[in-house]
Amino acid sequence: MTTTIGDARIRVPDRIVRGDIISVNSIISHPMDTGFFRTAEGEPIPAYFIKDVVVTYGGKEVARFEWTSGVSRDPVVRFTLKADQEAPLAMVWTDNRGGVFRRSINIAFA
């Protein structure tokens, strides 16, 4: 695959009206290695996964997810958000090796 670890995308509906409860889709490119697999040469593949996701809206934390390597490769998560202000929606993913990946989009009303 050509995607880089940490490439992330957040998607919200095109048209949002103030007060809507919108669906937020997110995906990040990450191997989510469990530490239980080996390479074809028999070398163990160490655990490498996203352990923490923080969601902020207008600078305020609205959700936080704790993950393990049990979440599938290239983790997706969909959740809802009450769109009550025109403000940035940001997500920060942190992996078990200290990698920090950020993505932010702007919530604007139609």
Added chain:
Amino acid sequence: MPGSTPCSRRDFLRVGGLAAAGIAGVGVMVRSGRLLALPVPALGDPEVPNEIVAGILKNLFGDRPIRKGNISLDMPLVAEDGRVVPVFIESHLPMTAEQYVKAVHLIVDFNPDPHLAAYHLTPALGSVEIQTRIKMKRTTWVRAILETNTGDVWADYARVNVSLNGCG
């Protein structure tokens, strides 16, 4: 007062239930040959399979009852590829400043790390709808358990048949 009779029907049922729970508890001890204090599930709920899951539930919810309801967990009956199994969790409980769902826990009984994910939520989300994809090692019960800001605990369960081990 009608409610203060020495042995109401309700008391009788409660005592009967405790006795049944005691018998079931003895069953667990005898079967495993050791002294286990596994909680006895309510009728229709999946049995707690081992100390690991029992410990997770105890840590998260203490002695609070885990009742079925107010949350739904949708998963496929059969997962052909255990590496990618879709999960959909939904609850119609309110998400207001006074009353909200503060966390949803996803527990996969027979995975190497059963407490797979915890979702900490706030009223700003407006509703409880979480969708993701997880790995599963083998056929097992999956538990989605939510906790409200007032301390109530609600659960739903799904049994998923896994054809291909997704955990290595």
